Amino acid sequence: MSAGRHSIMRIAGRFGFYLLVAAILFYTVFPFYWAIVSSLKSGSALFEAELLPWDPTFENYAAVFRDQPFARTIANSLIVATLATVLSLLLAASAAFALGRIRFRGRTTVLLAILSVSMFPQVAVLSGMFELVRGLGLYNSLAGLVLSYLILTLPFTTWVLTAFMRELPAELEEAAIVDGASSWRILVGIFLPLMAPSLAATGLLAFILAWNEFLFALTFTLSPEQRTVPVAIALISGASAYELPWGRVMAASVIVTLPLVALVMLLQRRIVAGLTAGAIKG
Amino acid sequence: MADAGSASGAASSTPWAKQLSLAARRRRTAWLFLMPMLLVLAxxxxxxxxxxxxxxFTDAYLSDLSGWQFVGLDNYLYLAQDPQWWRAVGNTVIFTVVSVGLETLLxxxxALTLNAHLPGRxxxxxxxxxxxxxxTVVSAxxxxxxxxxLYGVVNAVLLALGLIAEPWAWLGDPVLSMAAVIAVDVWKATPFVALLALAALQVLPQQLYEAARIDGAGAVRIFFSITLPLIRPALLVAVIFRGLDALRVFDVIYVLTxxxxxxxxxxxxxxxxxxxFQDVGYGSAATTCLFLVAALVTALLVTAGRVNVGQRSAAT
Known part of the structure; x- marks a missing residue:
């Protein structure tokens, strides 16, 4: 084995590695990049596969808001996702205190039930949920969506907050009990402030879950004024079924995705910090 | 619950019983704190x-959900004879196996690339x-x-490279459209698997690797005899969660095709x-079948292994 051959192999390996990195970067980023580029093109430029919008225009963005109540749509999604998240966090924080801090018979059963609800297919409750939503007079209303979204966000937030709650030190609670604090005071006065970062992260994930939901929003709303973002984007149509206004579809996609990507970039630090905390650097 | 409460109340004179009553109070508190969430979930x-x-088990229609008649297993019998249903079952199985397989591999x-030391990681x-x-709707x-x-960048590139002679109808052709649906799902869901795998990779004990290198083991050997076995539990969790997600897939397929x-x-x-088609009875039979499949897989998961709570939180 000569040293020369070794170093050539090393260089080739290094080169291959960076090629792989470039390929991964291209694969994950290009579709989003292409959506942005397409949203800035109009007229015949849209139909040319040019990598850059040579004559960028915001015409598509203006058209999205002109052709349909898109501002209303975004507001709808914000309202529904926020309410579902806040309601879930409230109910889940209380439940997580019981599940994470107290040993009682039936605890494992409750946890398993919550896990199963988060796993079973949404479509499996579709007709029953339809009946419930309509029976309560909530069909084609945002309240109906908030109610149905709890099936997604509530098990998730309960499960995650239980895990966070378990990690809090027992001494805190014992000291508070000796001082005669009630369980409610322990939860609200001591645990929840300590868990603020976890609550924020869990809330953000629940928010994304509700923001992205499609099946219930498609089935339980009728009029354009009650639509949420995914439904509005899925149902954007053109003059004929074969002529979708792609520039506008891409503009709408970029509008609703940019804030989400920004949020996840912020959250990413938290995720990565959590993931790398226990890592040993070699 | 009531039993525990009265039993502790009856013997509250000794210190030991006082302890018991405290524990019983805690148990009552637990159910009190749980109740709102359980009621809503119910x-x-x-x-x-x-x-x-x-x-x-009924012939209910969407326009009038209260006017139904009991039809026994009729809906399930129709379902068993409907070739479209079996095609949907086949599609779901193909979609699940291929997309989860590719997502795991990719x-x-x-994850291995992200775990390496490189600038701009x-x-x-x-x-x-x-x-x-x-x-999902947006990515679709x-x-x-x-x-x-006609105007897609994928066909344009493939044509320019001379890989295809004429534009392919990605979303029209039966085989190609399945491939397209899988490709979109793989693009969207691979980060989930990568995150779980990366989390597992970053806590691997470095001493093992040093020992293996001293023993002269090559990179491939190290990967298959150290890395892969050690991150297998995390990968398994990712595969199970992805598998359940894929079984119930709706958004990506509905929007694309x-x-x-x-x-x-x-x-x-x-x-x-x-x-x-407004056929609530028949449609409900189909969703119940899907539910049973998912329940079966979940039951296997619950009995087969303990699910790591933290990993679920990081990746969903």
Missing amino acids: AVAAWPLFRTIAFS GLVI GLLRAAVLIPWAIP KMWAWMLND GNSAATASMSVYARQQLVE
Whole structure:
């Protein structure tokens, strides 16, 4: 084995590695990049596969808001996702205190039930949920969506907050009990402030879950004024079924995705910090 | 509950019994704190599920949900004879196996790359998260545009490279549209697997690797005899969660190819029967079958292993 051959192999390996990195970067980023580029093109430029919008225009963005109540749509999604998240966090924080801090018979059963609800297919409750939503007079209303979204966000937030709650030190609670604090005071006065970062992260994930939901929003709303973002984007149509206004579809996609990507970039630090905390650097 | 309360109340004179009563009080508090969440979950999950299963034994129609007649197992018998249903089952199985397989493989490659030391690693990790952050409906639309047969960038590139002679109808052809649906799902879900795999990779004991290198083991050997066995539990968790997600797939298929029989999954088929054909009884039978499949897989998961709570939180 000569040293020369070794170093050539090393260089080739290094080169291959960076090629792989470039390929991964291209694969994950290009579709989003292409959506942005397409949203800035109009007229015949849209139909040319040019990598850059040579004559960028915001015409598509203006058209999205002109052709349909898109501002209303975004507001709808914000309202529904926020309410579902806040309601879930409230109910889940209380439940997580019981599940994470107290040993009682039936605890494992409750946890398993919550896990199963988060796993079973949404479509499996579709007709029953339809009946419930309509029976309560909530069909084609945002309240109906908030109610149905709890099936997604509530098990998730309960499960995650239980895990966070378990990690809090027992001494805190014992000291508070000796001082005669009630369980409610322990939860609200001591645990929840300590868990603020976890609550924020869990809330953000629940928010994304509700923001992205499609099946219930498609089935339980009728009029354009009650639509949420995914439904509005899925149902954007053109003059004929074969002529979708792609520039506008891409503009709408970029509008609703940019804030989400920004949020996840912020959250990413938290995720990565959590993931790398226990890592040993070699 | 009532038993525990009265038993401790009867013997509250000794210190030992006082302890017991404290524990009993704690248990009562637990149920009190749990109750609101359990009641809501019963209303939005257990009740609709029960009603859906009940509907599957009736001939209810969407326009009038109260006017139904009990039809026994008729809906299930029709379902068993409907070739479209079995096609949907087949589509779902193909979709699940191929997409989860590719996501695992690709997720592993990305995780190994992210785990290596290279400049700008944080940026790369952020880039990988982009598909994960994009709503499924939006990513389906983005890809539908890229795969457009006339103006799509994919056909343009393939034509320019001379790999195809004429534009391919990615979303029209039965085989190609299944491939397209899988490709979009793989793009969207691979970060999930990569994140779980990366989390597992970053806590691997470095001493093992040093020992292996001193013993003269090559990179491939190290990967297969150290890395892979050690991150297998984390990969298994990712595969199970992805598998359950894939079984119930709806959004990506509905947005890309509508109700087309070539790609329709069990969820797409069931929703079409239920909402578009208004046949709530029959549609509910289909969703109940899907529920049973998912329940079976979940039961296997619950008995087969303990699910790591933290990993679920990081990746969903």
